[in-house]
Amino acid sequence: EAGRHGEALTAEQEAVEIRRRLAQDNPAAYEPNLAASLSNLGIQLAEAGRHGEALTAEQEAVEIRRRLAQDNPAAYEPDLSISLSNLSIRLAEAGRHGEALTTAKEAGEIWRRLAQNNPAAYEPDLAASLAVIAMLLAARSDLYEALHATGEAVKLYRRHATAPPVLPRLHAVLGLQADVLERLGFQEEAETVRRWLRENPLPPDSHA
Structure with a gap:
């Protein structure tokens, strides 16, 4: 550091x-x-x-x-x-x-199972795992699957938005979501996400 x-x-x-x-x-x-x-x-x-x-x-x-x-x-x-x-x-x-995507999905399956039993403890970890999966899917141009993964991650992060590490991670996955929407040709939807990010900036001391 x-x-x-x-x-x-x-x-x-x-x-x-x-x-x-x-x-x-x-x-x-x-x-x-x-x-x-x-x-x-x-x-x-x-x-x-x-x-x-x-x-x-x-x-x-x-x-x-x-x-x-x-x-x-x-x-x-x-x-x-x-x-x-x-x-x-x-x-x-x-x-x-x-192999990267297969491995990321295995991680996601574990977090999903853990989150079913203890949502408060593990849903943010599931969201982080979904963000990694979405990033890998986007890199392969599997854009609709990537969009689905970002959507689920955003929903989970917003459910736990008061937890300190969650807000910067929400911003990061929303940025990825906007990029995926733009690549799919959904310009208006992408701009809506980016507008929210502009209107809700991270505090200066936030860390992902």
Whole structure:
């Protein structure tokens, strides 16, 4: 966050090394932490432009979290879904768009199931997952499916608009929705969405 990305990457690599060593001796205690560090490392590597290594790190995080979720779904399915969403983005960066979409949809299915049982806790996560799916669909020019996904995401975000992280995410998905509407030729509808964004700007201290 201080802009010292190289040092951040070095620190995260060291964290992975330590946690990997701990997890070798005591997997039950330390594999969840190792998966968390691998997922963070994937993000840092992607920001450094090292996309192949980022993909490998996120794949390992998914493998660990999938195994943990099989034994204890209640504890680890949310983490698995987060890593699946991250992996879908890494796959898209690698040009593997079909796999990216499949992976993103798997994450969405988990969030949808969790949200059915606990809407207050998990509907914003489902909305975020739908936004990723919509982005991937739009990149493939599956525009009507992308529009449907953005519509559902917007509905969910508006239901939880008072939660601090939700408003900037709502703005982001509305921006995507406007772009999709424009690509479909619905210029008036796209302008309506953009007008709402102009009339409802984010507070200066908002963070996505």
